Amino acid sequence: MKSYLLITTALLASAASHLIAAGDPPVDFVKQIKPILAGRCVECHNSETLLGELNLQSRELAFRKRSAGPVIVPKEPEKSMLYLVLTLPPKDKKAMPATGHRIPKDEVNTMRQWIAEGANWPDGKDGAVAAARKKP
Numbered sequence: 153m154k155s156y157l158l159i160t161t162a163l164l165a166s167a168a169s170h171l172i173a174a175g176d177p178p179v180d181f182v183k184q185i186k187p188i189l190a191g192r193c194v195e196c197h198n199s200e201t202l203l204g205e206l207n208l209q210s211r212e213l214a215f216r217k218r219s220a221g222p223v224i225v226p227k228e229p230e231k232s233m234l235y236l237v238l239t240l241p242p243k244d245k246k247a248m249p250a251t252g253h254r255i256p257k258d259e260v261n262t263m264r265q266w267i268a269e270g271a272n273w274p275d276g277k278d279g280a281v282a283a284a285r286k287k288p
């Protein structure tokens with residue numbers, strides 16, 4: 153009897169440590185992350201406007217060496233500026249996006265989960281992020 157309790161406790165603890173509800177499907181880059189980057193980030197983080205020395209148009213570019221260090225540390229959202237900047241208070245000069253309304257909390261959590269799962273960012277067309285066209 154006691155051992156069941158121990159196993160249950162261990163399972164609960166490991167689920168909590170991941171902060172991911174059991175059964176949550178993995179984050180889909182194309183459906184869930186790309187629209188955030190395309191709609192709110194790439195306008196300032198592209199090959200021409202390389203603000204913060206950061207280009208978010210592809211995996212390869214996003215992982216390029218920067219003097220301020222990497223922005224994505226796969227499996228470690230708490231060390232990933234790409235996630236942390238979304239959680240900073242709006243007054244902070246590093247809070248992102250630098251202009252406009254904040255990213256909704258559920259999308260911030262999706263970003264966190266995506267990095268925790270290993271920041272799977274496909275190559276090629278699926279992984280290529282073009283700025284979303286602004287509505288006229």
Ligand code: HEC
Binds near residue numbers: 188196204206
């Ligand atoms: C209006 C322009 C603009 C937009 C939109 C924008 N950024 Fe930035 N971003 C900047 C500037 C400017 C910096 C450099 C800030 C600094 O280092 O003080 C920066 C820096 C960063 C950094 C690097 C921080 C560091 O410590 O080196 C990250 C990560 C980042 N942005 C992520 C994002 C994400 C994610 C989005 C979309 C949700 C976004 N940005 C949208 C202008 C923008």
